[in-house]
Amino acid sequence: MNRHSLEAREENLLDTPAASGAEWLARYSGAMLNVFGTPQRVLVRGAGALVWDADGKEYLDLLGGIAVNALGHAHPFVTSVISSQLATLGHVSNFFASPPQIALAEKLLQLTGAPEGSKVFFTNSGTESNEAAFKLARRNADGPDGPRRKIIALEGAFHGRTMGALALTAKQAYREPFEPLPGGVVHIPFNDADALRAAVDSQTAAVFLEPIQGEAGVKPLDAEYLRLARELCTEHGALLIVDEVQTGVGRTGAWFAIQESGVLPDAMTLAKGLGGGFPIGALVTFGEKTSALLNPGQHGTTFGGNPVGTAAALATLHVIEQQGLLAQVRATGEHLKAGLAALDGVTEVRQRGLLIGLDLDADVAPAFVTAALDAGFILNAPGPRTLRLAPPLILSVEQADRFLAAFPAILSTVLSAASAPTAAE
Known part of the structure; x- marks a missing residue:
């Protein structure tokens, strides 16, 4: 099949390639579920x-x-890597591994400064990364004073729209139509050190924080607050889980926003800029103890860590470094x-x-x-x-x-x- 016949077939797939914006929007309203409003x-x-x-x-x-x-639209190196990988091996399921998957996990552990025993779980989005982190928090249930059931998040937080991630999200307009949500989540005032001290105790399984709340209007947590959260979580055996879905992968001028405070969390979630436009996310667990909380069969994904997505992420990180x-x-x-x-x-x-x-x-x-x-x-x-x-x-x-x-x-x-x-x- 020659190039011109392929282009003709592409036009047929689009049906009306020269349609105006108004014509496309009319078709959108007739075909798409109305969860985003009018584009x-x-x-x-x-x-x-x-x-x-x-x-x-x-x-x-x-x-x-x-x-x-992260690298704009149609970056030539990223698109060439995606095309090459898709032409080589596109999807294999997680019954198997692939070199890009392993190489990307190693690269993320290097960039995060992860200690020995740290691990990576790949997802397809930020919400999925936070959903995995929510389950990680649930596994941190064994405490000296009985089960840890409380998970702390902040007012103004946005962690996603699936049920576990939505339970962490603070905005009532997002939450109310889907209640009851998974229980145990307590929202405390943003950047309030006294409220944090009062909330974190031996019943706390995890504290979820965004170093900068993007959906709330780009509001950063103080470095002192982040360090206090680390101290309190260490003292009480809670996990400090940092949501870097929006702030990670160079967005703030550092690889990850949390690094500027000198704090190493117990887990970090990533997505958005990681694939340079290709859907991919990750949960990074730091240290052997945290990494051992989720065992075979306790979590999974069909598409997470696929060769094309991980190759796209490797290409994105390479360009950020090299340039x-x-x-x-x-x-x-x-x-x-x-x-x-x-x-x-x-x-x-x-x-x-x-x-x-x-x-x-x-x-x-x-x-x-x-x-x-x-x-x-x-x-x-x-x-x-x-x-x-x-x-x-x-x-x-x-x-x-x-x-x-x-x-x-x-x-x-x-x-x-x-x-x-x-x-x-």
């Missing part, structure tokens, strides 16, 4: 930090698939923070690497996202006056400056619309 655009291709929609409009992607596309992207992330992030902080209408900027949250002085963040999209920029609003940026790690200073230059006009448009009298008035 903002239909995107058809990307290159680096840029994407294009079905109508040919270009956008600077400052959200990166929500911190997923020195951690330093670039720190420099570009600081540049963006300084530029945003100097803008009228911005009241606070919270930044670690290329994970940035900024607050506006009015409740117009969702409208800003819409206006920014019209102006050719993709970002999101985790709160009524909070914007979040999580662009590809390859974002250049020049691209950052494009957004900074456009920001005042976008905000002015939004504020003018918000203050304009309605027809009823």
